[in-house]
Amino acid sequence: xxxxxxxxxxxxxxxxxxxxxxxxxxxxxxxxxxxxxxxxxxxxxxxxxxxxxxxxxxxxxxxxxxxxxxxxxxxxxxxxxxxxxxxxxxxxxxxxxxxxxxxxxxxxxxxxxxxxxxxxxxxxxxxxxxxxxxxxxxxxxxxxxxxxxxxxxxxxxxxxxxxxxxxxxxxxxxxxxxxxxxxxxxxxx
Amino acid sequence: xxxxxxxxxxxxxxxxxxxxxxxxxxxxxxxxxxxxxxxxxxxxxxxxxxxxxxxxxxxxxxxxxxxxxxxxxxxxxxxxxxxxxxxxxxxxxxxxxxxxxxxxxxxxxxxxxxxxxxxxxxxxxxxxxxxxxxxxxxxxxxxxxxxxxxxxxxxxxxxxxxxxxxxxxxxxxxxxxxxxxxxxxxxxx
Numbered sequence: 147x148x149x150x151x152x153x154x155x156x157x158x159x160x161x162x163x164x165x166x167x168x169x170x171x172x173x174x175x176x177x178x179x180x181x182x183x184x185x186x187x188x189x190x191x192x193x194x195x196x197x198x199x200x201x202x203x204x205x206x207x208x209x210x211x212x213x214x215x216x217x218x219x220x221x222x223x224x225x226x227x228x229x230x231x232x233x234x235x236x237x238x239x240x241x242x243x244x245x246x247x248x249x250x251x252x253x254x255x256x257x258x259x260x261x262x263x264x265x266x267x268x269x270x271x272x273x274x275x276x277x278x279x280x281x282x283x284x285x286x287x288x289x290x291x292x293x294x295x296x297x298x299x300x301x302x303x304x305x306x307x308x309x310x311x312x313x314x315x316x317x318x319x320x321x322x323x324x325x326x327x328x329x330x331x332x333x334x335x
Numbered sequence: 336x337x338x339x340x341x342x343x344x345x346x347x348x349x350x351x352x353x354x355x356x357x358x359x360x361x362x363x364x365x366x367x368x369x370x371x372x373x374x375x376x377x378x379x380x381x382x383x384x385x386x387x388x389x390x391x392x393x394x395x396x397x398x399x400x401x402x403x404x405x406x407x408x409x410x411x412x413x414x415x416x417x418x419x420x421x422x423x424x425x426x427x428x429x430x431x432x433x434x435x436x437x438x439x440x441x442x443x444x445x446x447x448x449x450x451x452x453x454x455x456x457x458x459x460x461x462x463x464x465x466x467x468x469x470x471x472x473x474x475x476x477x478x479x480x481x482x483x484x485x486x487x488x489x490x491x492x493x494x495x496x497x498x499x500x501x502x503x504x505x506x507x508x509x510x511x512x513x514x515x516x517x518x519x520x521x522x523x524x
Binding site: 190241335 | 415483488496501503504
């Protein structure tokens with residue numbers, strides 16, 4: 147018997163991704179967001195939902211570009227800070243001593259210290275309610291060499307992304323390998 | 336120095352969620368999707384992107400409702416199967432011996448054996464490209480009692496959701512607790 151817990155934003159897992167933008171003066175900003183996911187394969191696209199009140203919202207509206215930087219669990223403290231402080235008041239890159247690297251593809255910076263980054267130009271903007279969904283076409287993905295597997299793809303066990311638990315407000319790391327996708331369920335076919 | 340790996344749908348973590356729908360004859364269907372996330376807090380909403388070719392796409396277009404069932408790692412084999420087989424050819428609930436439970440709020444079924452479920456009515460449909468994004472208002476979240484914490488919220492360590500790694504096609508469990516959100520980064524404020 148399942149228990150109702152009401153119409154809440156409760157789903158597991160959610161990502162911990164850092165949205166990189168420039169403001170009007172060219173100051174780089176980084177904001178942690180969890181309401182985000184890949185949303186199309188062709189064109190490759192990723193969506194992130196932001197409140198209008200955020201500094202990043204205005205930046206993306208003006209520049210029509212953003213990056214997603216995926217922090218490793220080693221940077222959980224910085225990732226948490228980047229979701230609390232606002233770029234209206236501080237330079238969050240300076241406060242965290244993280245490096246704002248200018249993308250050579252889109253008008254936005256990414257976090258140099260994070261192992262996986264995604265460069266996007268906005269192709270759709272959808273007002274949902276408190277949050278606005280920005281959908282960015284993925285122009286490139288870049289990864290630190292030390293997180294690549296022998297086929298040249300980022301390995302989740304090396305990148306060690308952070309997982310967020312809404313409502314309970316917890317961060318977790320990646321756990322044990324459970325199986326290969328499109329394989330472990332094949333005997334049911 | 337970061338290495339370019341091209342414009343790929345590569346981001347960690349992505350969820351492994353099962354979309355529940357009814358077809359025209361009322362046959363329940365369940366399809367695993369990874370291009371999905373919460374996308375608004377007010378109204379609480381969740382988005383899932385599906386290809387037009389999927390059986391679930393037609394079902395959602397017709398019924399304007401869906402559920403999200405979050406499998407535990409114990410059901411990784413079933414979750415994998417539900418992403419490979421198609422409801423056009425088989426009854427996937429019958430094949431997996433999972434239980435289709437009729438939602439009493441929306442015109443869609445959910446997976447009774449999965450610990451966390453979300454009931455949604457469609458409020459936006461956005462054509463992006465190969466994928467169409469369905470945004471559902473969350474009307475209720477229901478959870479098995481054994482995954483609730485002492486405050487009555489689902490605990491990610493008890494629900495044990497599955498994490499998918501795109502491109503490398505791996506499933507992983509939830510790992511170690513890294514810290515409390517809105518807390519571990521507070522010393523940087």
